Amino acid sequence: MNSASFRPDSDERAELAWLSPTPVERDLPSDRHRLLKEFVMSEIQQDPQPAKRARLRLLRPAFLAPVATAAATLAVALPALLGGGTPAYAVSKNPNGTINIEIREFKDPKKLQADLHDLGVNVIVDYLPPGKRCQGPRSTDLAPREQYRRSLLQFVENDRSSTGFSTRLDPSVIRTGQTAFIEYAKLEPNSVVDAAFNGWIASGPVAPCKLISGKPWPGGYPTR
Amino acid sequence: MSMRARVRAGDADVFGELFDEHARSIYNLAFRLTGNWSVADDVVSLTFLEAWRLRDRVDIDGGSLRPWLLGIATNVARNTRRATRRHEAALARLPPAEAVPDFADEVVDSIDDGEQVVAVREALTALRQPELEVLALCVWSGLPYAEAARALGVPVGTVRSRLSRARKKLNKLVTDSRRRPPEKSREPQADRRQVEGDRENAVRSVQERTR
Numbered sequence: 001m002n003s004a005s006f007r008p009d010s011d012e013r014a015e016l017a018w019l020s021p022t023p024v025e026r027d028l029p030s031d032r033h034r035l036l037k038e039f040v041m042s043e044i045q046q047d048p049q050p051a052k053r054a055r056l057r058l059l060r061p062a063f064l065a066p067v068a069t070a071a072a073t074l075a076v077a078l079p080a081l082l083g084g085g086t087p088a089y090a091v092s093k094n095p096n097g098t099i100n101i102e103i104r105e106f107k108d109p110k111k112l113q114a115d116l117h118d119l120g121v122n123v124i125v126d127y128l129p130p131g132k133r134c135q136g137p138r139s140t141d142l143a144p145r146e147q148y149r150r151s152l153l154q155f156v157e158n159d160r161s162s163t164g165f166s167t168r169l170d171p172s173v174i175r176t177g178q179t180a181f182i183e184y185a186k187l188e189p190n191s192v193v194d195a196a197f198n199g200w201i202a203s204g205p206v207a208p209c210k211l212i213s214g215k216p217w218p219g220g221y222p223t224r
Numbered sequence: 225m226s227m228r229a230r231v232r233a234g235d236a237d238v239f240g241e242l243f244d245e246h247a248r249s250i251y252n253l254a255f256r257l258t259g260n261w262s263v264a265d266d267v268v269s270l271t272f273l274e275a276w277r278l279r280d281r282v283d284i285d286g287g288s289l290r291p292w293l294l295g296i297a298t299n300v301a302r303n304t305r306r307a308t309r310r311h312e313a314a315l316a317r318l319p320p321a322e323a324v325p326d327f328a329d330e331v332v333d334s335i336d337d338g339e340q341v342v343a344v345r346e347a348l349t350a351l352r353q354p355e356l357e358v359l360a361l362c363v364w365s366g367l368p369y370a371e372a373a374r375a376l377g378v379p380v381g382t383v384r385s386r387l388s389r390a391r392k393k394l395n396k397l398v399t400d401s402r403r404r405p406p407e408k409s410r411e412p413q414a415d416r417r418q419v420e421g422d423r424e425n426a427v428r429s430v431q432e433r434t435r
Binding site for chain 2: 020033
């Protein structure tokens, strides 16, 4: 080992800094910063192309996931007892225009969807059984996440008497001509939580949910 | 939940925060590694797509995620082609950046810009890629050696030896040019350092074995 290797870090760093002065920093142009950020956010929120996913599965299981996630996603513990003679879901409109949706049983999503349509909300509702997800991407024309972030669909703390899974939908973030699509997932029994949801807004057509195997949104979701 | 936990959990919002906080560092690091602002623009997006892909490798414990992101950016810049291939479909959806001049035709409109171009160009031509990477991370981006080592996935001793080689090469460059420093301001210090450094080195070896 030569003497150079024994230099304390700070001295070597100082000398290198002298030998190669730190270049002046340049900012990303602000519109480019915004555009790149939107691009990255939209990419990580979307499902990969199915063909690509199949191919990548062989290479790297972790890549299965670049997807839908978190912003409007939440997961909660569902009481073990679901339903029990009550309707599969309940919908109620709040004074501020938001709509509470309580899922008690994972059945009749299209009936729920029709009820929401009757309330004037252009939304597509799907339920995902454990171990299933919708094949994606369901839309190639997603609205920027900034438009709705956490506000499209939020988890609502259940009151003690409730047996269901309560969420609140804010239709005001859906603009004219846009379609929201929301997915409620019943998770596998060994999951840390029992159910989860996710929601998006598309400015173009939304493909019907074709169920395939997989975690609902492999990107995960924040837990409480 | 900590930022690291949120990254691991795949919370997309946290990636937005990371983008706002670190895109600039990544952009500049990428320019220093490639000498091309357009490539640097690509490296920014690719770094975050890669970070998303690799999010479950983040340790729950630790400080800022900047070293992690800079490490990913370094890997992306080193092999832009591979990263581009991996995210080809996504990149096809990204509007191209407006052309930004790079070295070949950079319009130098201030002394600072001029120095920047010269510093980066000299380092790019004089150093091998691994040496350039540690120079950019440790000296220009200011990462502590240990964090640069973690970011690059190499032992800290490797970072030191690469920096040492970088220093020698840059020194030679300076020796050959007008910027040579006074010789006596460096030599006596080098002797003193050897004693201090010896002890430090012994400690370091033990640490490395137990890693």
